[in-house]
Amino acid sequence: MSDYKYDHQAVEEKWLQSWESSGLFCSTDLDLNESDLKNKEYLLYAFAYPSGSGLHVGHVEPKTALDIQARFKRMNGKKVFFPVGWDAFGLPAENYAIKTGIHPKETTKAAINTFRRQVKRLGISYDWSSETATNNPDYYKWTQWIFQQLYKKGLAYQSEGKVNWCPSCQTVLANEQVVSGRCERCDSEVVQKDLKQWYFKITEYKDELIEGLRQVDWPEPTKNQQINWIGRSEGAEVDFSIDLDNKSAQKITIFTTRLDTIFGATFMVISPEKFEQKNLFKFLSQDNQQKVQEYITLAYKKTEEDRKIGEKDKTGVDTGLKIINPFNQEKIPLYVADYVLGGYGTGAIMAVPAHDERDMAFAQKFNLTIKEVVVDGHLINSGEFTGLEVREAVSKMIAAKPDVSRSSVNYKLRDWLISRQRYWGAPIPVVYDPEGKAHLVKEEHLPWLLADDVDFKPTGESPLKSSEEFKARVEKLYGAGWTPEYDTMDTFVDSSWYYMRYCSSRDSLQFADKKRLQDWLPVNLYLIGPEHIVLHLLYSRFFTKFLRDEGYLNLPSGEPFAKMRHQGMILGPDGRKMSKSKGNVINPDEIIKEYGADTLRVYEMFMGPLEADKPWNPRAVAGVSRFLRKIYRLVNLEIAKYKNSSSQLIENRAELVQKLHWVIQKLSLDLPELKYNTAIAALMEFSNLWEKSADDSKLLLKKEELLAFIKIIAPLAPFIAEELYSQSKLLGLKMQSSVHLESWPEYEASLVQKASVVVVVQVNGKVRSQFEWPTSRIDEKESILNEAKSLESMKKWLDGQKIQKEIYIPGKLINLVVS
RNA sequence: GCCGCGAUGGCGGAAUAGGUAGACGCGCGAGACUUAAAAUCUCGUACUAGCAAUAGUGUGUGGGUUCGAUUCCCUCUCGCGGCACCA
Numbered sequence: 001m002s003d004y005k006y007d008h009q010a011v012e013e014k015w016l017q018s019w020e021s022s023g024l025f026c027s028t029d030l031d032l033n034e035s036d037l038k039n040k041e042y043l044l045y046a047f048a049y050p051s052g053s054g055l056h057v058g059h060v061e062p063k064t065a066l067d068i069q070a071r072f073k074r075m076n077g078k079k080v081f082f083p084v085g086w087d088a089f090g091l092p093a094e095n096y097a098i099k100t101g102i103h104p105k106e107t108t109k110a111a112i113n114t115f116r117r118q119v120k121r122l123g124i125s126y127d128w129s130s131e132t133a134t135n136n137p138d139y140y141k142w143t144q145w146i147f148q149q150l151y152k153k154g155l156a157y158q159s160e161g162k163v164n165w166c167p168s169c170q171t172v173l174a175n176e177q178v179v180s181g182r183c184e185r186c187d188s189e190v191v192q193k194d195l196k197q198w199y200f201k202i203t204e205y206k207d208e209l210i211e212g213l214r215q216v217d218w219p220e221p222t223k224n225q226q227i228n229w230i231g232r233s234e235g236a237e238v239d240f241s242i243d244l245d246n247k248s249a250q251k252i253t254i255f256t257t258r259l260d261t262i263f264g265a266t267f268m269v270i271s272p273e274k275f276e277q278k279n280l281f282k283f284l285s286q287d288n289q290q291k292v293q294e295y296i297t298l299a300y301k302k303t304e305e306d307r308k309i310g311e312k313d314k315t316g317v318d319t320g321l322k323i324i325n326p327f328n329q330e331k332i333p334l335y336v337a338d339y340v341l342g343g344y345g346t347g348a349i350m351a352v353p354a355h356d357e358r359d360m361a362f363a364q365k366f367n368l369t370i371k372e373v374v375v376d377g378h379l380i381n382s383g384e385f386t387g388l389e390v391r392e393a394v395s396k397m398i399a400a401k402p403d404v405s406r407s408s409v410n411y412k413l414r415d416w417l418i419s420r421q422r423y424w425g426a427p428i429p430v431v432y433d434p435e436g437k438a439h440l441v442k443e444e445h446l447p448w449l450l451a452d453d454v455d456f457k458p459t460g461e462s463p464l465k466s467s468e469e470f471k472a473r474v475e476k477l478y479g480a481g482w483t484p485e486y487d488t489m490d491t492f493v494d495s496s497w498y499y500m501r502y503c504s505s506r507d508s509l510q511f512a513d514k515k516r517l518q519d520w521l522p523v524n525l526y527l528i529g530p531e532h533i534v535l536h537l538l539y540s541r542f543f544t545k546f547l548r549d550e551g552y553l554n555l556p557s558g559e560p561f562a563k564m565r566h567q568g569m570i571l572g573p574d575g576r577k578m579s580k581s582k583g584n585v586i587n588p589d590e591i592i593k594e595y596g597a598d599t600l601r602v603y604e605m606f607m608g609p610l611e612a613d614k615p616w617n618p619r620a621v622a623g624v625s626r627f628l629r630k631i632y633r634l635v636n637l638e639i640a641k642y643k644n645s646s647s648q649l650i651e652n653r654a655e656l657v658q659k660l661h662w663v664i665q666k667l668s669l670d671l672p673e674l675k676y677n678t679a680i681a682a683l684m685e686f687s688n689l690w691e692k693s694a695d696d697s698k699l700l701l702k703k704e705e706l707l708a709f710i711k712i713i714a715p716l717a718p719f720i721a722e723e724l725y726s727q728s729k730l731l732g733l734k735m736q737s738s739v740h741l742e743s744w745p746e747y748e749a750s751l752v753q754k755a756s757v758v759v760v761v762q763v764n765g766k767v768r769s770q771f772e773w774p775t776s777r778i779d780e781k782e783s784i785l786n787e788a789k790s791l792e793s794m795k796k797w798l799d800g801q802k803i804q805k806e807i808y809i810p811g812k813l814i815n816l817v818v819s
Numbered sequence: 820g821c822c823g824c825g826a827u828g829g830c831g832g833a834a835u836a837g838g839u840a841g842a843c844g845c846g847c848g849a850g851a852c853u854u855a856a857a858a859u860c861u862c863g864u865a866c867u868a869g870c871a872a873u874a875g876u877g878u879g880u881g882g883g884u885u886c887g888a889u890u891c892c893c894u895c896u897c898g899c900g901g902c903a904c905c906a
Contacts, residue, residue, distance in 0.1 A: 221823045339904045681843035760839045765887040816884045
């Protein structure tokens with residue numbers, strides 16, 4: 001057989017240059033007309049942070065997966081928008097600056113350049129004309145503008161309170177960024193600190209953030225995680241009064257999801273924060289005042305980690321006060337204990353040790369009464385409510401005491417703390433007058449530029465404080481004694497609206513054009529790692545809903561991402577997460593150098609289902625390379641035969657033609673479903689069959705068939721497809737300048753079917769024989785059953801047996817039930 | 820503890836409106852080409868017994884529904900992810 005060498009390096013470089021100079025796909029016309037609207041396809045990959053270490057094989061998978069969609073959809077006549085940009089603010093660049101003194105501006109620029117080059121080398125067909133980066137003033141101008149819109153609506157506010165402080169990063173963290181008491185970035189233990197900080201009132205949208213999930217096509221587990229994070233729970237509030245001699249009407253309100261157990265409440269617990277806030281010290285005896293004060297001081301010192309230890313060993317202190325249960329008038333003791341959280345519900349609970357584990361643990365430690373009030377779903381020892389079922393008891397109890405009880409709903413979701421005491425982020429566009437009152441930076445002063453003259457060394461205060469220019473700027477623009485806000489915004493603010501900016505990346509007058517947003521949103525397919533489920537997605541949905549409510553966006557659902565899927569993690573060859581310290585990192589540049597970008601792309605798509613975590617297998621990469629070279633050889637063999645005009649089609653080619661139509665159908669169905677691994681397997685099956693007769697001197701495929709095959713590999717392996725397409729121009733067919741401008745080939749349903757099928761014969765569910773049968777006659781049940789029963793190989797299974805039942809699944813199998 | 824996901828050959832994985840389990844790739848074995856090697860190609864490859872035809876077993880465990888279960892239902896075990904003193 002002739003030898004066709006495929007020089008991946010030369011071929012890929014050649015087409016990269018060709019695509020670059022022809023501007024293929026790098027600029028989408030975003031102004032749609034009526035007929036484009038139904039055809040639009042907005043494909044989005046999670047905003048990437050341009051890290052200094054460059055592209056990782058883990059980035060290659062989702063980028064390729066979406067690129068295949070983009071190419072496939074274009075070939076199917078869709079108007080595709082496939083933008084790219086950089087989530088360029090953030091800690092790593094700043095930490096690097098602390099170490100080296102190199103300005104984050106410089107390192108970020110260099111990192112973006114590296115990423116851009118690497119992504120292009122992979123053959124990702126991004127629309128580079130809409131490229132953007134969050135650290136560009138023309139981007140963060142609008143991040144700041146959105147902050148100001150939120151502020152004007154009372155949805156951005158300042159509040160003093162306990163915040164999560166990471167002593168290593170020297171900044172506060174949002175609740176979402178604290179992972180079991182530790183900083184999600186650096187794993188240091190998070191401590192509580194009192195600080196005045198900026199918050200976004202995401203809780204304003206809590207119910208809609210749950211409701212909206214019904215309208216999107218997202219993986220169910222993802223929806224569940226968001227719902228759990230928002231943590232809606234229905235229950236009741238009940239007012240208990242404090243038993244005081246002077247009859248002053250002091251009340252403590254509790255929240256419970258188990259109002260039905262209220263007759264079992266044997267004590268009450270209030271959180272340290274709430275006790276202080278309600279200023280209940282004055283009702284305590286001198287002695288108790290001191291004890292309670294000591295306990296509260298101690299509790300505040302605890303870190304999250306200490307509180308966790310407390311799960312097993314509960315602490316608390318008896319206030320000496322008695323509280324009256326409004327349902328049975330029982331007087332029960334009031335404890336202060338930190339197992340009740342100040343920030344959830346009303347900060348106080350009725351403790352029912354018989355029906356709550358935590359209350360039980362506390363009761364046992366402090367020797368408190370335990371009273372059972374529910375058995376087998378029915379109330380006991382509950383006065384007039386005894387005998388009722390749990391469910392009806394709750395509503396009847398509220399109805400019986402409307403003055404002291406009401407139904408109530410609580411959420412775990414808190415407002416989003418966005419202040420960061422860091423440098424490399426968008427400055428919060430606020431200035432303070434000499435009295436310390438906050439004012440928005442005037443709109444004409446946006447973008448409110450990030451000062452350059454700063455000292456990066458962490459001091460626990462915002463690095464911007466060290467900028468002379470920043471202070472001078474504020475005094476110059478706003479007057480003597482005015483000062484800037486020195487904190488910057490959480491980078492999640494930047495990435496909460498980038499998919500809108502993409503539609504108008506160059507617009508200097510507005511954050512995005514309303515018509516374009518209406519035309520392009522929602523995103524048709526969002527591919528994003530599972531690590532972004534609670535943070536980024538929740539914040540982005542909040543922003544979209546807010547901007548919709550402000551009239552900047554016509555999107556009734558307020559849901560920016562109509563369909564979302566997750567990619568899995570590419571693990572090292574040892575099956576563990578790749579990391580430098582484990583020495584199991586695969587460098588994509590090296591794979592491209594050895595095998596080419598097509599091999600890297602196809603291999604990663606072939607590893608397994610997109611959403612699964614998959615270990616890297618160096619040998620299997622070589623297998624994919626082998627497959628691509630085989631394709632190259634097979635196509636070239638056919639082209640060579642066509643050069644010889646006397647060549648004739650081989651007579652017996654029905655099987656190959658059937659397989660070709662089958663593989664076109666398989667890809668047509670699998671590609672839009674992102675089932676790339678099975679699509680590639682089908683291509684391999686086809687080329688294996690093709691190869692069997694490759695040595696025949698007669699033609700195996702018609703010109704159009706050969707071309708159809710080249711077209712269907714184009715989304716997966718764009719370089720080799722382009723090369724083969726270019727070589728096929730010799731065939732004299734009417735062709736485009738690039739295979740990537742071609743349309744997707746049709747398959748003929750009649751040709752997908754094989755001429756005959758194999759019918760399996762089972763006896764009592766076990767396979768005993770099989771026979772071939774013409775596909776055209778698969779509906780002839782009687783003849784098929786007769787054929788099965790008369791098979792020589794069936795004799796020993798049927799002799800002397802009585803057939804009780806005959807089951808025929810058309811074209812597949814027969815099951816004979818005998819006894 | 821709660822919520823969610825998963826378990827199939829030596830390995831990655833296919834196949835679920837219930838219908839031949841193991842497609843495709845890797846690895847392994849045998850062969851062709853070659854002075855030889857590489858590359859490439861061909862054949863074989865779930866397990867057990869057998870020279871073979873063939874038979875039996877088999878999709879984490881135990882049970883159920885069914886003519887028929889990897890697929891549906893129940894139980895348990897293990898692994899992964901998220902949340903976690905949220906009343």
